[in-house]
Amino acid sequence: MKKLVIFLILSIVVIGCSKENKVERVSKVDSGTIAEVQTSQNQNNAEEKSQSQKVSSEKEKKVGAKSQKDNLGKKSSGTYTKELNSRMEKLEKEMQSKLDSGVTSEMVNANNELYEAWDKELNKVYKLLMEKLPADRKEKLKKDQRAWVKIKEEKANEAAKEADGGTLAGVLYSGTATGLTKDRAIELAKMYDNLK
Missing domain, CATH: 1.20.1270 (Substrate Binding Domain Of Dnak; Chain:A; Domain 2)
Known part of the structure; x- marks a missing residue:
């Protein structure tokens, strides 16, 4: 009976996860309680996105600085x-x-x-x-x-x-x-x- 309940809970959790938010769940039965350990690819995706935004932001600053420098020589x-x-x-x-x-x-x-x-x-x-x-x-x-x-x-x-x-x-x-x-x-x- 416990195995059936665990299977149903895991099925609901897996179905509820969106494709975008891939989450791997590992269930462990210990002394009649269920402990879930969750790992997420979203953390990696968020870190990559953050790095990408930083690089993009730095590029924008450089372009803005160059544009500003170019504009300084022009008529006010x-x-x-x-x-x-x-x-x-x-x-x-x-x-x-x-x-x-x-x-x-x-x-x-x-x-x-x-x-x-x-x-x-x-x-x-x-x-x-x-x-x-x-x-x-x-x-x-x-x-x-x-x-x-x-x-x-x-x-x-x-x-x-x-x-x-x-x-x-x-x-x-x-x-x-x-x-x-x-x-x-x-x-x-x-x-x-x-x-x-």
Whole structure:
């Protein structure tokens, strides 16, 4: 009688499994109880699908980066500033927890990482402007940029002095330099968007 019940249960389970979700069931009768050990091919399929999606995602990122790079050399569509903010927003969100941590070294490292990223973006848009501007405006932009670099350094040093040599000096310096670099990158991006 027990064998008949086990056979019926197994038959129902096997029939209930879809072809897509192949499941192998092994039943074991031990002291009057039925224990089922289940192995699934879905786990392997899910892992393969996940790997495939990762590879596909990486390819899409590379294609997107190449497309973005190609588009940078073209005439501005008026959205460079939006694209810049969108690119940087993710990094800023990632760094926010470190900036809020209260741990000086984490705060300085986060500011430095943000500074490097904003500085890279600033240099990129500066180069784009230099390619598009007429000669007289190029010279003015060069002078303005040199003056801005000096002002940035002065303001960052002034901010650091507020800590009177304390551990927050590095945080104040790097935070000020980052904020000023971000503002300047956005300013140049808007200038680029306004080119006719």
